Amino acid sequence: IRVEGGRMGDVRPWSGAQGTIVEAEDLFHNIPARAAFLKSPRAEAMRVGETLTSMALAHPTVGLRFVVDGKRRFDYPANEDTTQRVGAVTGIPIDALLNLEAEEAAGQLVGCLARPEFARHGTRGVHLILNGRPILDRSLTHAIREGLRGLIEPTTLPPVVLWLSVPPDRIDVNVHPTKSEVRLRDGSALFSMIRMAVRRALDQANLVPKMPLPQQLDEVKTAWPARAPSNISPSSAAGLETGLSSSSTSEKAPGFDFGPVTRSVRAVERILVLRDSFLVLEEADALVVIDQHALHERMMFERLKDRVGQGELPRQALLVPEPIQIGAEAVELLPQWQPLLTRLGIEVVELGPGSAAVQSFPVLLLERKVSPGPFVEDLLSRAVSKHLPPEPEAALDEVLDMMACKAAIKAGDRLSDAELEDLLAQREAIERSTNCPHGRPTTIRIPVEDLERRFHRR
Numbered sequence: 001i002r003v004e005g006g007r008m009g010d011v012r013p014w015s016g017a018q019g020t021i022v023e024a025e026d027l028f029h030n031i032p033a034r035a036a037f038l039k040s041p042r043a044e045a046m047r048v049g050e051t052l053t054s055m056a057l058a059h060p061t062v063g064l065r066f067v068v069d070g071k072r073r074f075d076y077p078a079n080e081d082t083t084q085r086v087g088a089v090t091g092i093p094i095d096a097l098l099n100l101e102a103e104e105a106a107g108q109l110v111g112c113l114a115r116p117e118f119a120r121h122g123t124r125g126v127h128l129i130l131n132g133r134p135i136l137d138r139s140l141t142h143a144i145r146e147g148l149r150g151l152i153e154p155t156t157l158p159p160v161v162l163w164l165s166v167p168p169d170r171i172d173v174n175v176h177p178t179k180s181e182v183r184l185r186d187g188s189a190l191f192s193m194i195r196m197a198v199r200r201a202l203d204q205a206n207l208v209p210k211m212p213l214p215q216q217l218d219e220v221k222t223a224w225p226a227r228a229p230s231n232i233s234p235s236s237a238a239g240l241e242t243g244l245s246s247s248s249t250s251e252k253a254p255g256f257d258f259g260p261v262t263r264s265v266r267a268v269e270r271i272l273v274l275r276d277s278f279l280v281l282e283e284a285d286a287l288v289v290i291d292q293h294a295l296h297e298r299m300m301f302e303r304l305k306d307r308v309g310q311g312e313l314p315r316q317a318l319l320v321p322e323p324i325q326i327g328a329e330a331v332e333l334l335p336q337w338q339p340l341l342t343r344l345g346i347e348v349v350e351l352g353p354g355s356a357a358v359q360s361f362p363v364l365l366l367e368r369k370v371s372p373g374p375f376v377e378d379l380l381s382r383a384v385s386k387h388l389p390p391e392p393e394a395a396l397d398e399v400l401d402m403m404a405c406k407a408a409i410k411a412g413d414r415l416s417d418a419e420l421e422d423l424l425a426q427r428e429a430i431e432r433s434t435n436c437p438h439g440r441p442t443t444i445r446i447p448v449e450d451l452e453r454r455f456h457r458r
Contacts, residue, residue: 005030054134057127060085086112090159102197106189107166114158116151125159143191147198152439277411286445293411294436299426301404301437314363315345321357322373328354330380368407401437
């Protein structure tokens with residue numbers, strides 16, 4: 001079939017190999033106005049390549065070859081399984097891809113997700129295939145990001161391909177001229193299904209980052225303050241219920257009785273503290289470096305999340321309500337956000353145009369000396385600037401991120417031996433303790449094998 005100038009010619013026999021070949025030449029040669037809007041041949045070829053790449057991922061069993069000016073850009077063979085096709089398209093090793101599976105009333109999901117260390121800025125590596133058609137959907141992309149929360153930087157995502165099967169009567173495809181965007185009747189259910197599928201796959205992976213040693217070792221400095229040998233018993237693991245205190249960890253904040261740690265904790269023989277920020281200790285097969293702020297922030301986040309799931313956070317009424325200037329837009333958002341603020345132990349009332357007052361604040365944050373006014377101002381400022389999801393419930397994790405970061409111990413805070421033991425004990429019990437809620441690593445492992453190689457023992 002030959003189409004020229006918008007006119008299709010007759011269908012004629014052709015003796016080529018089995019399959020379909022599409023050749024495009026002289027686009028819009030007879031419509032100069034349209035041709036003038038074409039970008040450079042290289043840019044147009046990239047756009048075509050992106051479209052064909054989406055098609056290749058949507059149909060892994062179909063072979064696809066893309067040739068530009070006689071040069072082969074890619075050639076994906078037919079009859080590949082999904083994992084092989086994703087590896088070929090993304091360049092990610094197959095053993096670094098995690099398989100995703102889920103099935104609920106809203107639909108069925110099969111997918112491949114690259115490990116978090118392959119995360120890159122933007123969403124170009126995200127491919128959503130709905131009933132065999134590539135689509136764009138910010139909500140479903142956000143579900144992937146929520147599943148990865150705490151393991152990557154918020155502005156990054158690893159390559160991921162999701163094949164979604166949804167009953168056609170639950171989709172409206174007539175919302176975009178190219179059908180690249182759809183309206184989902186069960187969007188919330190699909191959001192939850194994707195988020196949980198990502199989390200299940202990640203829970204089975206070892207996510208502690210390893211630090212490669214430099215080519216030349218610097219002179220080892222012995223000025224690190226060494227802690228005396230400390231043994232951790234399972235009973236000491238219960239000491240850090242809500243956060244470390246500069247005075248004592250024996251007292252619990254009201255309403256924060258989370259119970260003792262049930263997982264076994266191995267004794268730590270020796271701890272080195274570097275600049276009151278990093279903890280250096282030995283494990284069976286590695287030297288481990290821990291960022292005390294990042295680890296405590298992750299601990300605080302998980303505890304806060306568990307506590308919010310049980311009910312409202314304990315609050316304390318301020319003796320004198322703290323006035324804040326938040327602007328007219330934030331005041332308009334207060335009724336929408338008040339139910340979530342109440343769950344978090346925060347009570348804010350409107351005072352006048354652009355002003356409000358904080359009347360109650362969470363006990364935990366007050367004990368950690370977090371100022372109520374600046375915290376609430378920052379929170380509402382993010383809501384107004386749309387740095388938080390528009391729906392308060394969807395923003396819960398990000399608000400808990402803020403609370404955990406403010407309440408966590410800081411770099412430079414000197415901890416007692418007991419506080420160090422409690423922090424390390426909680427590391428063994430907290431889920432995803434290898435990364436803080438913002439995605440930064442809490443722990444870096446230097447394998448003994450790497451040390452032996454650098455010292456020419458291997």
